[in-house]
Amino acid sequence: MDDILSKIAICVQTGKIDKVSPYPPDMKGQDGADELTKQALEGGKRPDEILEQALIPAMEVVGERFTRKEIYVPQMLMAAKAMNSAMKHLKPFFQSGETKRKGKFIIGTVSGDLHDIGKNLVSMMIEGGGWEVIDLGVDVGTEKFLKSVEENPGAVVGLSALLTTTMENMKKTVSSLKEKYSGLKILVGGAPVTQEYCDKIGADFYSPDPQGAVNYLKQLVV
Ligand code: B1M
Numbered sequence: 650m651d652d653i654l655s656k657i658a659i660c661v662q663t664g665k666i667d668k669v670s671p672y673p674p675d676m677k678g679q680d681g682a683d684e685l686t687k688q689a690l691e692g693g694k695r696p697d698e699i700l701e702q703a704l705i706p707a708m709e710v711v712g713e714r715f716t717r718k719e720i721y722v723p724q725m726l727m728a729a730k731a732m733n734s735a736m737k738h739l740k741p742f743f744q745s746g747e748t749k750r751k752g753k754f755i756i757g758t759v760s761g762d763l764h765d766i767g768k769n770l771v772s773m774m775i776e777g778g779g780w781e782v783i784d785l786g787v788d789v790g791t792e793k794f795l796k797s798v799e800e801n802p803g804a805v806v807g808l809s810a811l812l813t814t815t816m817e818n819m820k821k822t823v824s825s826l827k828e829k830y831s832g833l834k835i836l837v838g839g840a841p842v843t844q845e846y847c848d849k850i851g852a853d854f855y856s857p858d859p860q861g862a863v864n865y866l867k868q869l870v871v
Pocket residue numbers: 705708709710711712713715716722723725726728729756761762763764765766767768770771806807808809810811812813814836837838839840841856857858859862
């Protein structure tokens with residue numbers, strides 16, 4: 650991997666947010682994910698290169714280490730903070746879509762689930778694809794989704810779930826939304842979600858990544 654990309658990946662893996670961050674102690678005073686991402690962009694790296702070759706693989710490493718019990722929740726949280734400090738520099742690039750909005754997209758991480766990095770990425774890319782995004786945040790219960798659909802007729806809904814336990818809540822939300830709004834289009838995603846699960850719970854579309862979500866919305870308006 651390119652030197653600066655591997656440095657960014659190391660910062661995310663170790664939870665090194667920025668230069669002033671005292672964590673981890675052995676990297677004190679060094680540039681963090683924040684400064685290095687800015688430098689990478691200034692040096693001509695493309696935002697999608699930084700995302701796909703440094704940030705996402707780094708988070709995968711974090712997840713594997715967590716599974717092997719080599720790190721725990723606090724370290725995972727620091728890694729997420731480092732990733733967010735890098736993403737703030739990428740955001741303007743992903744959001745610079747057309748100004749005329751193609752429609753509204755309501756998105757949220759389902760009830761009981763606090764993971765938002767993937768959801769935020771999907772939001773950014775969809776916004777960049779020309780949609781107005783209504784981001785309901787994390788731990789979003791069915792009532793909140795229902796209220797937002799009521800307030801935004803014609804909107805498409807996206808649900809994200811990162812835990813096998815909260816996938817069950819995704820199912821409940823899809824079922825309530827479809828019961829009240831049968832024509833509503835619902836898109837689902839998140840690491841444990843599959844096409845099979847999407848079909849099983851009666852959602853309209855599954856995408857494993859943000860680009861698939863953007864493409865799905867694109868074909869809805871043509
Ligand atoms: Co958590 N966590 N976590 N965690 N965490 C996972 C998901 C886990 C796989 C780690 C592991 O064990 N290896 C595991 C889940 C196991 C399972 O259920 N199968 C896990 C666990 C167990 C937990 C806790 C229960 C830990 C504990 O407390 N004991 C706890 C749960 C808290 C809760 O939600 N109630 C917890 C907490 C946390 C933190 C808060 C510390 C932090 C989240 C911080 C945050 O999001 N702000 C965290 C993190 C960082 C992770 C890992 C390491 C990284 C997740 C991530 O951001 N990935 C994760 C392991 C892993 O995924 N490798 C893990 C990067 C992101 C870009 O990918 O979110 O998959 P992802 O999104 C992708 C696609 O899935 C897709 O597009 C994105 C870009 O490609 N996508 C969509 C996502 N949503 C979409 C929606 C769409 C379409 C595509 O349409 C609507």
